[in-house]
Amino acid sequence: xxxxxxxxxxxxxxxxxxxxxxxxxxxxxxxxxxxxxxxxxxxxxxxxxxxxxxxxxxxxxxxxxxxxxxxxxxxxxxxxxxxxxxxxxxxxxxxxxxxxxxxxxxxxxxxxxxxxxxxxxxxxxxxxxxxxxxxxxxxxxxxxxxxxxxxxxxxxxxxxxxxxxxxxxxxxxxxxxxxxxxxxxxxxxxxxxxxxxxxxxxxxxxxxxxxxxxxxxxxxxxxxxxxxxxxxxxxxxxxxxxxxxxxxxxxxxxxxxxxxxxxxxxxxxxxx
Amino acid sequence: xxxxxxxxxxxxxxxxxxxxxxxxxxxxxxxxxxxxxxxxxxxxxxxxxxxxxxxxxxxxxxxxxxxxxxxxxxxxxxxxxxxxxxxxxxxxxxxxxxxxxxxxxxxxxxxxxxxxxxxxxxxxxxxxxxxxxxxxxxxxxxxxxxxxxxxxxxxxxxxxxxxxxxxxxxxxxxxxxxxxxxxxxxxxxxxxxxxxxxxxxxxxxxxxxxxxxxxxxxxxxxxxxxxxxxxxxxxxxxxxxxxxxxxxxxxxxxxxxxx
Amino acid sequence: xxxxxxxxxxxxxxxxxxxxxxxxxxxxxxxxxxxxxxxxxxxxxxxxxxxxxxxxxxxxxxxxxxxxxxxxxxxxxxxxxxxxxxxxxxxxxxxxxxxxxxxxxxxxxxxxxxxxxxxxxxxxxxxxxxxxxxxxxxxxxxxxxxxxxxxxxxxxxxxxxxxxxxxxxxxxxxxxxxxxxxxxxxxxxxxxxxxxxxxxxxxxxxxxxxxxxxxxxxxxxxxxxxxxxxxxxxxxxxxxxxxxxxxxxxxxxxxxxxxxxxxxxxxxxxxxxxxxxxxxxxxxxxxxxxxxxxxxxxxxxxxxxxx
Numbered sequence: 001x002x003x004x005x006x007x008x009x010x011x012x013x014x015x016x017x018x019x020x021x022x023x024x025x026x027x028x029x030x031x032x033x034x035x036x037x038x039x040x041x042x043x044x045x046x047x048x049x050x051x052x053x054x055x056x057x058x059x060x061x062x063x064x065x066x067x068x069x070x071x072x073x074x075x076x077x078x079x080x081x082x083x084x085x086x087x088x089x090x091x092x093x094x095x096x097x098x099x100x101x102x103x104x105x106x107x108x109x110x111x112x113x114x115x116x117x118x119x120x121x122x123x124x125x126x127x128x129x130x131x132x133x134x135x136x137x138x139x140x141x142x143x144x145x146x147x148x149x150x151x152x153x154x155x156x157x158x159x160x161x162x163x164x165x166x167x168x169x170x171x172x173x174x175x176x177x178x179x180x181x182x183x184x185x186x187x188x189x190x191x192x193x194x195x196x197x198x199x200x201x202x203x204x205x206x207x208x209x210x211x212x213x214x215x216x217x218x219x220x221x222x223x224x225x226x227x228x229x230x231x232x233x234x235x236x237x238x239x240x241x242x243x244x245x246x247x248x249x250x251x252x253x254x255x256x257x258x259x260x261x262x263x264x265x266x267x268x269x270x271x272x
Numbered sequence: 273x274x275x276x277x278x279x280x281x282x283x284x285x286x287x288x289x290x291x292x293x294x295x296x297x298x299x300x301x302x303x304x305x306x307x308x309x310x311x312x313x314x315x316x317x318x319x320x321x322x323x324x325x326x327x328x329x330x331x332x333x334x335x336x337x338x339x340x341x342x343x344x345x346x347x348x349x350x351x352x353x354x355x356x357x358x359x360x361x362x363x364x365x366x367x368x369x370x371x372x373x374x375x376x377x378x379x380x381x382x383x384x385x386x387x388x389x390x391x392x393x394x395x396x397x398x399x400x401x402x403x404x405x406x407x408x409x410x411x412x413x414x415x416x417x418x419x420x421x422x423x424x425x426x427x428x429x430x431x432x433x434x435x436x437x438x439x440x441x442x443x444x445x446x447x448x449x450x451x452x453x454x455x456x457x458x459x460x461x462x463x464x465x466x467x468x469x470x471x472x473x474x475x476x477x478x479x480x481x482x483x484x485x486x487x488x489x490x491x492x493x494x495x496x497x498x499x500x501x502x503x504x505x506x507x508x509x510x511x512x513x514x515x516x517x518x519x520x521x522x523x524x525x526x527x528x529x530x531x
Numbered sequence: 532x533x534x535x536x537x538x539x540x541x542x543x544x545x546x547x548x549x550x551x552x553x554x555x556x557x558x559x560x561x562x563x564x565x566x567x568x569x570x571x572x573x574x575x576x577x578x579x580x581x582x583x584x585x586x587x588x589x590x591x592x593x594x595x596x597x598x599x600x601x602x603x604x605x606x607x608x609x610x611x612x613x614x615x616x617x618x619x620x621x622x623x624x625x626x627x628x629x630x631x632x633x634x635x636x637x638x639x640x641x642x643x644x645x646x647x648x649x650x651x652x653x654x655x656x657x658x659x660x661x662x663x664x665x666x667x668x669x670x671x672x673x674x675x676x677x678x679x680x681x682x683x684x685x686x687x688x689x690x691x692x693x694x695x696x697x698x699x700x701x702x703x704x705x706x707x708x709x710x711x712x713x714x715x716x717x718x719x720x721x722x723x724x725x726x727x728x729x730x731x732x733x734x735x736x737x738x739x740x741x742x743x744x745x746x747x748x749x750x751x752x753x754x755x756x757x758x759x760x761x762x763x764x765x766x767x768x769x770x771x772x773x774x775x776x777x778x779x780x781x782x783x784x785x786x787x788x789x790x791x792x793x794x795x796x797x798x799x800x801x802x803x804x805x806x807x808x809x810x811x812x813x814x815x816x817x818x819x820x821x822x823x824x825x826x827x828x829x830x831x832x833x834x835x836x837x838x
Contacts, residue, residue: 004659012656019649023685027445034448037455043471044459051466052320060319100605101640106628107657138468182297190304199312206318268607268621270545271600 012107013115020119031127038079039131042072045199046139061204066142070230071201073135074143078225079198080124081157084165085113087185090172097272103264110169110256117165145229152238156225159245164221166252173256173263191216197223217248276373280381298387302343302394309335309461310398324465326493331463332402334489338460340395341425341484343388345457349430350450351383353437357449360440365526376519380434403492410492417491421501424508425484431508431515432480438515441522460485483507535709535741536579536602540611543572543597543765571597573765574611579743581708584735586756586773587745590836594765595745599711602743603633615709629658632707634699636714639686647682647697651704658705665704672700676730692723699727703734710734712744716751728754749829763836777825780835785824791817 024031050065058064063071093099102109135141145153171188174181193199195209196218202210213219224241227233233241313335317328326334356379359365369375403410410418436453440446456479459467464475464482476482487504490496549565572594579585587595600606602613604620604627613620618627634640641650655665673679676696681689686697695715703710712731716724732755735742746752752759752773759776761769769776784805786798800808809823825831 008656008659012653015649015652015656019645019652022649023644029443030445030448033446033452037448037452040455040458044462047466047468047471048316048323048462051324052316055322056320097635097638100600100635100638103605103623104603104628104633104640105654105657106625183300186301186304190308193308194311200315204319205315264623265607268605271606 009107009111012111013118016115017119017122020116021122024120024123028123028127031123035124035127035131039076039135042075042079043135045075046072049200050139063201063204064142066140067230069136069139070141070143071226073132073139073141074226074230075198076131076135077125077128078157078160078222080128081121081161081225082164082221083120083124084117084161084168085172087168087171087175087181090175091179091181093172094175094267094272099267100272103268108260110165113169114162114165118161121161143230148235148238149229149233152242153225153229155242156228156245159242159249160221160225163217163245163248163252166249166256167217167221170252170255170259173259176263176266192218195219196221197226201227217252220245220248276377277381281384294387295390298390302339302390305391306339306394306398309339312461324463326463326465327407329402329405330489330493332405333399333492334463334485335461336395336398336400336402337422337425337488338395338457338485339398340392341422341429341460342457343391343393343395344426345429345433345453346388346391347385348381348383349426349433350453351385352380353433354449355379355383356437357440357446360526361444361446369523369527375523376434376516380430399492406493408494414491414494414496417496417501418488421488421491421504424504425488427508427512428480428484431511434515435518438518438522441526457481463489477507480507480511533581534578535581535583535616536577536743537614538575538577538598538602538611539613541572541575541598541601541608541613542570542610543594543601543606544609545569545571570765572601572608575762575765575767577760577767577770579741581741582735582739583758584731584742584744584756585758585760586752587743587760587762588747588749588752588832589745589762590747593762593836595762596713597765598762599633599713599743599745603631603711604628605633629705630707631709631711632702632705633711633713634702634715636695636712636717637691639694639698641686641694641698641701643687644685646685647678647701650686650701651682654701654704660705668704668706669700672703675733676700676726692719695719695723695727699730706738708738708740710740710742710744712742714746715744716746716748724748724750725754731755749832753828761832761835768835773828777828777831781826781831782834783826785826786812787822787824788812788816788818789820791819 046068049060049063049068053060053063053065053068060068099109102112167188171181171185174184194205195213195216197213199205202213202219202223205213213223220241224245228238228241310332313328313331316323317331321327323331356365359367365379371378433453436449437446459475459479460481464472464486467475472482483504487496487500490500545568546566547569549567571592575594575598587598589595597606601608602615602620604623607621616627616630618624620627641647642653651669654660655662660668673682676699678693678696678700681693681697682700686694689697699715710731715731716727719727728751731742731744734740742755744751744755757772759769759771759773760767761776769779771779781802783799783801786796786800786805786809788796788798790796796812798808798812805823809821812818813821
C-alpha cells in the first residue's frame with residue numbers, strides 16, 4: 001500500500017475512535033445497565049464452580065477458587081472486547097439501505113464496523129475497571145501476571161476483537177443470499193459458546209470439546225487471551241498463541257475478501 | 273376484563289398464524305437452548321454429585337422451570353413491556369391511554385408472541401424428565417403446590433418487568449432492557465443457595481428470580497416450607513401493589529409532561 | 532466539450548416473485564414460485580457533457596432511480612453499456628468513486644448518532660482530502676447552505692430539511708466532478724427546496740460539475756435544468772430542452788385576452804389552429820392585451836405519462 005493509503009486508513013481509524021469515545025460517553029447510564037446484565041453470566045459460572053470447588057477440597061481438577069475467580073473476572077473484559085456488530089443485524093442493515101451509502105465510498109465497509117466498535121471499546125473498558133475491582137473484592141482472584149503475560153494479553157485482546165469482527169462480517173454476508181439465516185447463526189454461536197472457553201476453562205471441558213476447539217477460531221478469541229494473563233503459559237506458548245491469532249486473522253480476512261466479490265455481485269443485482 | 277384478554281389473545285394468535293416458519297425457528301431455538309442448558313448441567317455434574325445439596329435430577333427441574341417461565345415471559349410479558357418502552361420513547365403511548373379500560377391491563381395484554389410459548393412445552397418436558405428421575409417421586413399435593421407457585425412466579429416476573437418498563441418514563445433510552453433481564457434471569461438456573469449472602473438477597477427480593485424459579489422447584493423436591501410459601505405470597509402481594517402504584521405514578525408524570 | 536456520461540442500450544431487468552392473495556395461493560407459492568420480469572430500464576441511450584445539469588423526469592417506477600443507481604455503481608446492469616468519466620460504474624473502481632457522489636433524498640449516508648462535523652471528518656479520511664483543502668471546502672459549503680449551527684448536533688436530532696442540507700454538504704466535500712441527485716428535494720418544504728436548488732446551481736457554476744438529477748417535482752427541473760430527459764416504463768420518451776418539451780407533446784395552447792370592456796377571456800385551442808383563432812379573435816373584438824401560452828409544463832408531463 002502506498003504511504004498515502006496507510007495514512008488515510010490510520011486517519012480514518014483515529015477519527016472514528018475519537019468520535020466514538022465522545023459520543024458513547026453520553027450513554028453511560030444505559031452502558032451501566034447493559035453491563036449489569038452482562039456481568040451476571042460470569043458471576044453465575046464463578047459462583048457455581050467455586051461452590052463445587054469448596055465441596056471438593058478447594059479445587060476442581062486442579063483449578064482452585066482463586067484461579068476460577070481470576071479466570072471469570074478477566075473473562076468479563078475479554079467478553080467486552082469480543083462485542084462486534086451482530087450478524088443478526090445485517091437484515092436490518094440491508095433493508096435500511098445502509099449498504100447503498102457505504103458502497104459509494106472508496107473503502108471496504110468492514111472498516112466502518114472495525115473502527116466504530118474499536119472506538120467504543122475505550123469507554124467500555126473504562127466502565128469495566130470499577131466492576132473488576134468490585135468483583136475482586138468479593139471473590140479474591142489469584143492474579144500474578146508476569147510482564148510478558150501482560151503485554152501478550154494486551155495484544156491478544158485486540159487480536160480477538162479483529163478475528164471476531166471478521167467472523168461476524170463473514171456470517172453477516174450470508175444475508176445477501178438469504179434472509180433465513182437465523183438457524184445458521186445460532187448453530188455457529190452455539191459452537192462458540194461450547195468451544196471458546198466461555199462456559200469453563202477449556203482444560204476442564206470434556207476431551208472431545210478440547211479437540212474440536214483446537215481446530216476452530218473460538219479458542220483464540222476467548223480462552224487464549226484470558227489464559228495468557230491468568231494462567232501459567234510459557235513464553236514459547238504465548239508466542240505460539242499470538243501466532244495462531246495471526247493465522248486465524250489471515251484465514252478469516254481471506255474468507256471475507258474472497259466472499260466479498262460474490263456478495264457484491266449478489267447485492268448489486270437487486271440492491272436497495 | 274376477561275373478555276378483553278380473550279379478544280387480544282384471539283387476535284394475537286390469528287396474527288401469528290400467518291408466520292408459520294416462525295414456529296420452526298422458535299422450535300429450533302428452544303431445542304438449542306434446552307440442549308445448552310442440559311450440556312452445562314452435565315458438565316457441572318461431571319465434576320460433582322451435589323450442588324448446594326441439589327442433585328442432578330433436582331437441578332433438571334430447576335432448569336425446566338426456568339425455561340418454562342422464560343417461555344411465558346418471552347411470549348406474553350416481554351413483548352408487551354418492550355412495546356410500552358418504545359411507545360414511551362416515541363411519545364405514542366397516548367393511543368393506549370385514551371381507551372376506557374385500565375391502562376395497565378391494556379399495555380400488558382396487547383402483544384402475543386405465540387411461538388415463544390414453545391419454551392413452555394420444552395420446559396415442561398424437562399421438568400417431567402427431572403421429576404421422573406427423582407428419588408421419592410412427587411405427590412399430587414406437591415404438584416398442586418408447584419402449579420400454584422409457578423403461577424405466583426409468573427406474577428413475580430410480570431411485576432419485575434412492569435417496574436423496569438415503567439422506568440422508561442424517566443430514562444428514555446432503554447435498549448439494554450432485554451439484555452439486562454436475560455442476564456439476571458440466567459441466575460435462575462441455579463438454586464439461590466449457591467450465591468453468597470448479599471447476592472442471594474438481591475436475587476430473591478430485588479430481582480425475584482429466586483422466588484419465581486427456586487420456590488416452585490422446592491415444592492417438587494420436598495424442600496418446601498410453609499414459611500417460604502407465606503413469605504412468597506406476601507411478597508407477591510406487596511410487589512404487585514407496588515408495581516401498580518409505580519405504573520400509575522409514571523403514567524401521571526408522562527401525561528403531565530407530554531404536550 | 533468532453534463527454535462525461537455515455538450510456539448505450541442500458542437495460543435492467545428485475546425478477547419479482549408473483550403471488551396472488553388468499554390462503555390457497557400462498558400455500559401453492561411455497562411449492563411452485565411464479566416469477567415476473569420487470570423491465571425497470573429498457574434500452575436507454577444518452578450522453579452528457581461536462582458541466583451540464585440534466586433532469587430526469589418520470590413518474591414513480593419509471594426507471595429514473597434505477598438508471599441513476601446503475602451509473603453510480605450500486606446496481607449491476609442486465610444489458611447495455613455505461614461509462615462515466617471513462618470508468619465502468621459497476622466495477623466500482625476506487626478512482627471512480629472518488630470523483631463522483633450520489634445523494635438520495637430521504638436516505639442518510641451520514642452517521643446517525645454523530646454530529647455531521649464528525650461524519651465530515653470521516654469522509655475527509657476516506658477520500659484522502661488534504662486537510663487545508665478540506666477545511667476550505669467544508670467552511671465554504673457550510674456557509675453556502677447556512678448550516679453552521681446544525682453541524683454540531685447529532686444527525687438524528689435534525690429535521691428532514693436540515694438533514695438533507697448536511698447530507699448534501701457531506702457528499703460534496705471531496706469536490707466530485709459528477710453529482711447524481713436522486714429526488715433531492717423530496718419531502719422538503721418550499722423554502723428548503725429553493726435553497727437546495729440554488730445551492731446545486733451554485734456548485735455547478737463554481738466547479739463545473741456535471742449534475743444528473745431525478746425528480747418528480749417540475750419546479751426542480753424548471754429551476755435547474757436546461758436539458759430534460761423524460762423516462763416512462765424504462766424508456767426515454769424525450770431528451771432535449773425543456774422549452775421544446777411543450778412543442779413536442781402539448782396538444783393545445785391557451786389564448787388569454789383582455790377585451791376593451793375589461794372582460795378577460797381564456798380560450799384553449801388545438802395547437803394547429805392557434806394562429807387562425809388568434810387572428811379571428813383580434814379581428815372580431817377590440818383586444819387590449821393578448822398572450823398565447825403553452826399549457827403548464829406539468830399538464831404536458833401528465834399527458835406524456837398518461838400514454
